[in-house]
Amino acid sequence: MIEVKNNFYVLSTNKTTYSFRVTKLGYLEHLYYGRRIDSSDMEAFSRKHVFVPGGCVNYNQEVKNFSLEDIKLEMSSYGKGDIREPFIEVVHADGSFTSDFLFERAEIVEGKAEYETLPGSYDENGKVQHLLVVLRDSSYNLTLELHYYIYEDCDVICRSSKLINNSEETVRLNRLMSSQLDFEDSGYIFTSFNGAWGREMQKYDVPVCAGKYVNSSYTGTSSCRANPFVMISKEDTSEEYGDCYGINLIYSGNHYEAIEVSSFGKTRVVTGINPQSFCFVLNKGDVFEAPEAVMTYSDAGFTNMSRQMHKFVREHIVRGKWKKKERPVLLNSWEAAYFDINEDKLVELAKAGRDVGIELFVMDDGWFGKRDDDTSSLGDWYVDENKLPNGLDGLCRKINDLGIDFGIWVEPEMVNVESNLYREHSDWTMEIPGKPHSEGRNQRILDFANPAVVDYMTEELTRVFSSANIAYVKWDMNRNFSDIYSQYLPPEKQGETAHRYVIGLYHIMKTLTERFPDILFEGCASGGNRFDLGILSYFPQIWASDNTDALCRVNMQEGYSYGYPMSAVSAHVSICPNHQTLRTTPLSARFNVASFGVLGYECNLCEMSEGELDEIKKQIDLYKKWRGILQYGEFYRGRTGNIHEWTCVSEDKKNAAGMLMRELFETNAQPMHYKARGLDKDGRYHFYNRETYYDVKEYVNGVAAGFQTPKGEEEEYDINGDALMYRGVKLRYEFAAVIYNHREKYSMDFASRMYFMEGRY
Numbered sequence: 001m002i003e004v005k006n007n008f009y010v011l012s013t014n015k016t017t018y019s020f021r022v023t024k025l026g027y028l029e030h031l032y033y034g035r036r037i038d039s040s041d042m043e044a045f046s047r048k049h050v051f052v053p054g055g056c057v058n059y060n061q062e063v064k065n066f067s068l069e070d071i072k073l074e075m076s077s078y079g080k081g082d083i084r085e086p087f088i089e090v091v092h093a094d095g096s097f098t099s100d101f102l103f104e105r106a107e108i109v110e111g112k113a114e115y116e117t118l119p120g121s122y123d124e125n126g127k128v129q130h131l132l133v134v135l136r137d138s139s140y141n142l143t144l145e146l147h148y149y150i151y152e153d154c155d156v157i158c159r160s161s162k163l164i165n166n167s168e169e170t171v172r173l174n175r176l177m178s179s180q181l182d183f184e185d186s187g188y189i190f191t192s193f194n195g196a197w198g199r200e201m202q203k204y205d206v207p208v209c210a211g212k213y214v215n216s217s218y219t220g221t222s223s224c225r226a227n228p229f230v231m232i233s234k235e236d237t238s239e240e241y242g243d244c245y246g247i248n249l250i251y252s253g254n255h256y257e258a259i260e261v262s263s264f265g266k267t268r269v270v271t272g273i274n275p276q277s278f279c280f281v282l283n284k285g286d287v288f289e290a291p292e293a294v295m296t297y298s299d300a301g302f303t304n305m306s307r308q309m310h311k312f313v314r315e316h317i318v319r320g321k322w323k324k325k326e327r328p329v330l331l332n333s334w335e336a337a338y339f340d341i342n343e344d345k346l347v348e349l350a351k352a353g354r355d356v357g358i359e360l361f362v363m364d365d366g367w368f369g370k371r372d373d374d375t376s377s378l379g380d381w382y383v384d385e386n387k388l389p390n391g392l393d394g395l396c397r398k399i400n401d402l403g404i405d406f407g408i409w410v411e412p413e414m415v416n417v418e419s420n421l422y423r424e425h426s427d428w429t430m431e432i433p434g435k436p437h438s439e440g441r442n443q444r445i446l447d448f449a450n451p452a453v454v455d456y457m458t459e460e461l462t463r464v465f466s467s468a469n470i471a472y473v474k475w476d477m478n479r480n481f482s483d484i485y486s487q488y489l490p491p492e493k494q495g496e497t498a499h500r501y502v503i504g505l506y507h508i509m510k511t512l513t514e515r516f517p518d519i520l521f522e523g524c525a526s527g528g529n530r531f532d533l534g535i536l537s538y539f540p541q542i543w544a545s546d547n548t549d550a551l552c553r554v555n556m557q558e559g560y561s562y563g564y565p566m567s568a569v570s571a572h573v574s575i576c577p578n579h580q581t582l583r584t585t586p587l588s589a590r591f592n593v594a595s596f597g598v599l600g601y602e603c604n605l606c607e608m609s610e611g612e613l614d615e616i617k618k619q620i621d622l623y624k625k626w627r628g629i630l631q632y633g634e635f636y637r638g639r640t641g642n643i644h645e646w647t648c649v650s651e652d653k654k655n656a657a658g659m660l661m662r663e664l665f666e667t668n669a670q671p672m673h674y675k676a677r678g679l680d681k682d683g684r685y686h687f688y689n690r691e692t693y694y695d696v697k698e699y700v701n702g703v704a705a706g707f708q709t710p711k712g713e714e715e716e717y718d719i720n721g722d723a724l725m726y727r728g729v730k731l732r733y734e735f736a737a738v739i740y741n742h743r744e745k746y747s748m749d750f751a752s753r754m755y756f757m758e759g760r761y
């Protein structure tokens with residue numbers, strides 16, 4: 001709901017309120033963002049200074065009590081007294097950096113405004129409400145639009161901005177943020193999700209009491225170094241209680257999230273495109289669009305905030321045929337064969353997959369040009385006929401004849417110097433002509449700031465995707481930017497290159513997803529190097545990490561769960577010792593963790609034992625039964641640390657799947673318990689565990705026993721929702737350094753169990 005009362009603007013979702021007012025001078029004073037409150041009391045929040053605080057700049061001589069340094073603002077520019085993080089920075093034709101944007105008008109607009117250059121949120125049901133506030137810097141004749149979109153049912157408010165150059169002169173835009181959030185007080189905990197290749201989404205909490213803290217990416221992608229999703233909370237906020245804000249950006253390039261505490265103890269958070277090395281030249285009449293920022297608030301802790309974000313991403317970001325459709329269980333060829341593929345081998349692998357219930361077979365890297373390793377052929381999207389003598393179509397038909405779908409891997413944004421494309425078009429890459437180039441994975445980035453390159457690659461991929469019955473595409477991107485330079489743009493516009501690349505990328509993604517609406521696209525960038533809402537606006541799922549080790553994954557997937565729904569997180573079971581960590585974890589744990597996401601397998605099934613294949617078949621059968629909930633259910637985090645406790649609940653709360661994983665075994669510890677969350681407290685449930693059977697001999701020396709399910713593995717109760725949530729089930733006794741006892745449970749390091757709750761209605 002949008003309410004405008006005199007100069008007060010109050011935006012409400014079901015459980016939150018956001019408000020600001022226009023001051024007499026024409027500034028937008030931010031008043032409140034938090035738990036829903038009555039909209040009639042906003043006057044009480046406005047600033048009432050009667051003098052300018054000592055040491056601050058007086059905004060103008062007529063109004064003696066006003067300094068921009070000590071007021072909460074909806075947007076702030078540099079040069080008139082506010083010395084905190086600015087929302088916008090423009091260099092005008094006269095060389096000045098000073099801007100002063102004042103209120104001109106506001107209007108409630110019908111529906112969502114479409115972006116020209118970027119993806120944004122959307123609402124199929126037309127319920128989104130849109131407030132447009134227009135500000136003007138009259139000294140320089142620039143217009144700044146602030147857009148607010150209210151998604152009541154998800155408790156989400158999106159913000160974005162647009163600068164229009166109405167002047168006759170050319171200006172340089174050095175920064176335009178998407179959101180700014182000013183708080184009255186300080187001491188907030190800023191949470192970011194940082195990492196590296198194979199180590200994505202590690203959670204870090206930083207209390208910010210003074211100074212500035214920045215989470216940003218400068219790799220050209222949203223990056224695994226610093227995901228654009230961040231949280232702001234209070235020291236005592238927990239999964240179930242307390243204030244928590246979640247903010248994300250619908251953008252896949254360099255991003256910036258800064259939190260700063262002023263000398264008056266107020267906190268400012270800005271988010272948007274990273275201003276580092278960014279500079280957009282705006283000529284007369286030009287418009288610049290900043291990406292949309294997504295904000296949500298919960299007074300009921302982190303899990304609730306996450307669930308609001310999940311719902312928003314599922315409903316208002318992900319689109320197309322696969323938005324709500326159950327995703328297939330796939331088998332990917334990468335870890336099974338790497339580059340060493342051929343038709344016979346792939347068909348054998350697919351057959352083994354079909355036999356255990358795989359629905360989609362994916363041929364990863366190595367099928368085109370002369371791609372026997374990563375030194376050549378990117379850019380040459382022609383089948384290697386030595387490997388696939390019958391072409392893509394021939395292989396695809398053989399896979400389809402097995403009764404399963406076929407998908408391929410591509411990396412369209414890249415080119416190897418060792419390729420026909422590079423030999424023909426060395427001017428199509430991002431590199432500085434005549435200067436030495438720094439390579440990443442032996443490849444260069446195609447210049448998507450150049451529309452001709454985007455058009456060429458769009459047509460190339462259209463040809464490839466139409467050449468066979470392709471049901472799925474894994475779209476990879478495997479290097480960071482260096483030597484950033486568009487050979488297409490003139491020298492004075494090189495500060496636009498990184499952003500124009502992202503615009504070009506979105507253009508190709510949009511065209512191809514519209515041309516091939518049935519294909520299931522999966523994003524990937526050396527794993528999770530580009531896991532963001534921009535990609536999810538086109539591709540419904542993203543490969544979360546190249547690291548498939550169950551222990552690493554449980555932590556990474558927990559990290560993703562703060563900001564992204566499980567339907568977005570692609571997760572595979574692989575063999576052990578794990579190829580990234582050399583660790584051995586139980587096959588059941590690998591499955592349990594991967595099943596809380598979009599499940600796939602990435603291993604050579606042809607080399608696995610009967611016992612393992614049998615176990616995998618059971619896993620896939622079970623996943624197919626529960627995937628509606630595991631992919632689209634309400635996700636709840638429980639304990640974390642040595643023990644990870646997850647629950648995924650159907651929307652109607654009638655059915656739920658739970659998981660416990662213990663990182664390291666503790667000798668002589670007390671039996672574990674499992675505590676569910678999110679159930680119907682008055683509902684009655686049939687609680688039971690996933691059958692776990694194993695070779696006891698592997699665990700206990702001197703015992704001769706084959707695969708079996710010891711009694712200690714059976715857990716079954718008819719139990720109320722409140723008991724499951726508020727007390728939790730005390731699980732059976734565990735092995736604790738005594739002789740073999742079949743009434744015990746045997747769980748080694750990294751062991752995990754799954755539990756199910758079926759409502760008795």
Ligand code: GLA
Nearest residue numbers: 334364365524525526527546
């Ligand atoms: C990247 C991806 C992997 C795999 C390889 C192929 O590393 O993240 O999953 O596709 O490329 O080269």
